[in-house]
Every structure is written in structure tokens, then in C-alpha cells.
Amino acid sequence: MQNLIKTGVEGLDSILNGGIAANSAVLVSGNPGTGKSIFGIQFLYEGVRRYGEKGIYVSFEESGSDIGEAAASVGFDEWDALSERGDIRVYDKREMLRGGDFTDAIDGLLDDLSDESYGRIVIDSLTMFQLFFDDEREKRTYLLKFVDILKENGLTSLLINEQGAVFPETEIGLENFLTDGNVYFIQTPTDSGVNRYIWVAKMRKQDIDTDIFPMEIGEGGITVHERAGGFSMMGRNGPVL
């Protein structure tokens, strides 16, 4: 039987028929504020609390305290304690960008990956990670190698991507091909705030439900409602961003 890693978002684990295949790399895309980082935080937090799996959070954008505050905003009050204890290892912006030599920071991270028994990793974000390469070819080579190393070390990874949902006319980036799965977070404005949706567009080797489902962010993190959203990517007047 396939070994599945639960995301810690209950409705999502049902859509995935149990979770994400162990050792896979999943691309998590969406516009700003759609919940990508909260998803990454929840994946690691519930990973430790409910499933006893240690995790690593790599952020190029935020400090350790920003990440702790984001966790606290959805009631993950033990985040700081788990990170102090090493159950969740946080590589924050300061650590990743220290000394200006990004390759050194990644090498340090890779050393830690092979030493420790971590099961989950979140890279927030791949978009920032890619900015460190001037050359397209160097970037692709490094990304492929990096994803391979994550897998070789037994990690199930979420790679966060700052990008809206893919439409037919949009160029599909390399990262869509090198990952085993694609999850999109979508939000649409309403009079009183936003409506949020999640779409699992691809999950290799898994039988999944590819409808778009409504979700919410609040106390306890992300909740996915398992009724189809009545939402079309193309909308009535063309694509909905």
C-alpha cells in the first residue's frame, strides 16, 4: 500500500484520498495572501503534533518571529516551543541570506537534511529561491538537483510558488514538471471580504478529486469544505483570478 503523508488539513486529505504520497514534491501556487504560507506552517505543525514527524521550514522572505506570528494568527500556539525544541527547524531569511552567499546557505541546509530524521520540508518560496540564479540553465540544473536531494533524504516537500492559477494561454514553468503535484490557492473578492478556494490540479500516481473546493482560514488554520464550490476557473466572463 502506498505510504501517504497527511497534510494536516482534514478536508484536503479527503480530497487526496488520504494525503500526499511520501517522498513527493508538491508545488503550492497562489497569489499573495491566498494562504500558501499558512498551509506550509500547518503541514509542519500538524506533522509534529498529530503524526510525530519533524519538519523544516525554509523562508527567504520572513524572519523567524514573522513566521511565529503567522502561526499564532491561526492559533498554532506551540509553534515557537516546537521550533525551540528542534521539532520544527526554521531557516529564516536572515539565516538563508547571511554573508550574501546563497550557495553556502543551501550547502549548510543540505548537510542538516542528511544528518537528521526530518520527514517534511517547506520552501517559502521557490520564486525567491530562483532569483539567486542569473542563468536559466544553472537555475534549472540546481532546482532539479535540489528536488532530488530532498527525495533522497526521505522528505515530503511543499514548494511554494507566488503565482496565480494556470490558464491555457499561460506559459507553464519548469517547476510544474519537476514536481509530483500541483495545488493552487485561489481567492475572489466579495462585498464582505474574500472567498477562498483550493484546487488540486495534479497529484502523480494518486486518484484525486480535481474539483475546486471552498476553504477558509481561521482558528486552527485552513479548513477545506468537501462540497464542490460551484466555481469555474473560466467564470462566465473569462478567467477568474
Ligand SMILES: Nc1ncnc2c1ncn2[C@@H]1O[C@H](COP(=O)(O)OP(=O)(O)OP(=O)(O)O)[C@@H](O)[C@H]1O
Ligand atoms: N485567524 C485568521 N482568520 C482569518 N484569516 C486569517 C487569519 N490569520 C491569517 N489570515 C489570513 O490568511 C492570509 C495570509 O495567508 P498567507 O500569509 O499564508 O498568504 P500567502 O499566500 O503566503 O501570501 P504571500 O504570497 O504574500 O506570502 C491573509 O489573507 C490573512 O488575512
Ligand SMILES: [Mg+2]
Ligand atoms: Mg507567504
